[in-house]
Amino acid sequence: MENNSGDFQPVCMVQDIADRQSRAFTVPWGQEKIELAVFNVKGQFYAISNSCAHKGGPLSRGLLNGEIVTCPWHGWKYSVIDGRSSHEGGDSVNAYETLVLNGRVYVNPVPFRQGERKYKPHAKYAELEGSVKEYLARLDDGADPGEGIKVLGISTTNVTERVERKSTSEEALGFALDYAKGELGAQTVMVKLRELDFKHCQGYYSTDSKACIFPCSISEADEKDQMIEIYRQIILWADVVLISTPIRWGSASSLYYKMVQRMNSVQNQIAARKTYLVRDKAAAFIITGGQDNVQHVAGEMMSFWSQVGFVFGRSPFVGWSRGWYAEDTENNYAGIKRDIQNQGSLKKDLMVTVRGAVEMARLVKKSRYDERVLLGRQ
Numbered sequence: 001m002e003n004n005s006g007d008f009q010p011v012c013m014v015q016d017i018a019d020r021q022s023r024a025f026t027v028p029w030g031q032e033k034i035e036l037a038v039f040n041v042k043g044q045f046y047a048i049s050n051s052c053a054h055k056g057g058p059l060s061r062g063l064l065n066g067e068i069v070t071c072p073w074h075g076w077k078y079s080v081i082d083g084r085s086s087h088e089g090g091d092s093v094n095a096y097e098t099l100v101l102n103g104r105v106y107v108n109p110v111p112f113r114q115g116e117r118k119y120k121p122h123a124k125y126a127e128l129e130g131s132v133k134e135y136l137a138r139l140d141d142g143a144d145p146g147e148g149i150k151v152l153g154i155s156t157t158n159v160t161e162r163v164e165r166k167s168t169s170e171e172a173l174g175f176a177l178d179y180a181k182g183e184l185g186a187q188t189v190m191v192k193l194r195e196l197d198f199k200h201c202q203g204y205y206s207t208d209s210k211a212c213i214f215p216c217s218i219s220e221a222d223e224k225d226q227m228i229e230i231y232r233q234i235i236l237w238a239d240v241v242l243i244s245t246p247i248r249w250g251s252a253s254s255l256y257y258k259m260v261q262r263m264n265s266v267q268n269q270i271a272a273r274k275t276y277l278v279r280d281k282a283a284a285f286i287i288t289g290g291q292d293n294v295q296h297v298a299g300e301m302m303s304f305w306s307q308v309g310f311v312f313g314r315s316p317f318v319g320w321s322r323g324w325y326a327e328d329t330e331n332n333y334a335g336i337k338r339d340i341q342n343q344g345s346l347k348k349d350l351m352v353t354v355r356g357a358v359e360m361a362r363l364v365k366k367s368r369y370d371e372r373v374l375l376g377r378q
Helices: 123-140 168-182 217-221 227-237 252-262 263-272 295-307 329-341 345-366 371-376
Strands: 009-013 022-029 032-041 044-049 062-065 068-070 078-079 098-101 104-107 150-155 187-192 238-246 283-289 316-319
Touching: 009 022, 009 032, 022 098, 022 329, 032 104, 044 098, 098 150, 123 217, 123 227, 123 371, 150 168, 150 227, 150 345, 168 187, 168 283, 168 316, 168 329, 217 227, 227 252, 227 263, 238 295, 238 345, 252 263, 263 295, 283 295, 283 329, 283 345, 295 316, 316 345, 329 345, 345 371
Parallel strands: 150 187, 150 238, 238 283, 283 316
Antiparallel strands: 009 104, 022 032, 032 044, 062 068, 068 078, 098 104
16 A cells, blocks of 8 residues: 555554454554554454553553553553543543454554643642753753752651650761761751651562653652652752661661662663763761671662762761670660760761762862763863
8 A cells, every 4th residue: 555644554464463462563654653552352453552641651561451551651541442541631642543454454544533631740740850851951051050068968767756766877967967067068958768758669660661750650640759859859959968877687777778769760760761860969878787787788878879870989988886796776876976975986987978978079060070971071
């Protein structure tokens, strides 16, 4: 057949798509090519766009239930008959007429129904998405990053004041932030993860690397998800991220892992889309525990945050431990408090680590380190 507008194009034989199954096809249309998903529903063949209106997920790989297909990336649903959303007010995709002739399936590349974009994300999500795009565009255009250093402290302990418990890691973080502000002239903010309500990572990247989007689709679906605040502070505000964690059975705290698994949406943009969200920032860590496993925890943390895009200064982590036999953990807080008050080695190490992170942030910010590396600027 000639490829004139309105002509049906052959895509496959009837037996190529079993009942309740689908396949993707590329159909020529003039100078363009159209990606279609063709479905077999009880011997009837239907064709819609293969690209989900949300983030482009492949609908041909979605779960088909009756006439409704669910996108394998984030669960958006469409009728394969007309491309409409299965719920009121949802987006729709293009739908195409099909024809079966002599055992062959044909599709008209001119949609009989155009898809419509109706969905709008909630205000906080849209604001973060727009602010990050604007921020990256300014950096790419060579905008002046400005003076001054901002230090974001993130406490990942889950202790609660309701039972009069004190945290060694948070006590050390508090001192470090005070030092950064009082002695180094930095702006400081402390975020306590236990005070934020955010959901666990749902592993969308396991389905497809491009399914792990930024901002995270969990934050998009749930306007109460406060991981948005972490994204905002880390990407848009901080020059230094200083993370404190206790050692829990040889690893960082469970809250720490809950946060960094949601940070996968930041790191994944590098692998999936060559988009670098973290630019010219330094990180450092404070690790405390009654039993020693500091190097292991520090190694894991440094590996992840370097992959996200952070660099490290002199002495990038501080470790404090009373050793393997220190089972009297009720004395841990008193020990760390005493060390800081008495100008002990921990206090001195904290000062070196904070200075190292702040000075490194100043260096990379002034030299536009990431822009020089990523964009090849001289």
